[in-house]
Amino acid sequence: MKLEASGWKIGSVDEFLELSQEETEFIELKLSLSKNLKERRQSLRLTQKDLARMIHSSQSRVAKMEAGDPAVSIDLLVKSLLALKTSKKEVAGMLPH
Secondary structure, eight states: OHHHHTTOOOOOHHHHHTOOHHHHHHHHHHHHHHHHHHHHHHHTTOOHHHHHHHTTOOHHHHHHHHHTOTTSOHHHHHHHHHHTTOOHHHHHHTSOO
16 A cells, blocks of 8 residues: 555554553443443433433433543443333343454
């Protein structure tokens, strides 16, 4: 490739950010839970405000959860999925393999 011939290195995001395997897997886990939370909420025809009321939080916090914001804890993601009547088995199935 021309870029490589010019001295550019082609690699993954993990390599660029110098993430460990554990850090990469943690990020993938959070993003999977975030994506599934949004899909679950939408499939139940709930707004972000509706979910926020269910979990005693704010709409902006739900938006951050669904966007995979790093400030959101996995605990809050799981709690929110459970509030939407997602079973423990379904939550486990959301984990990347």
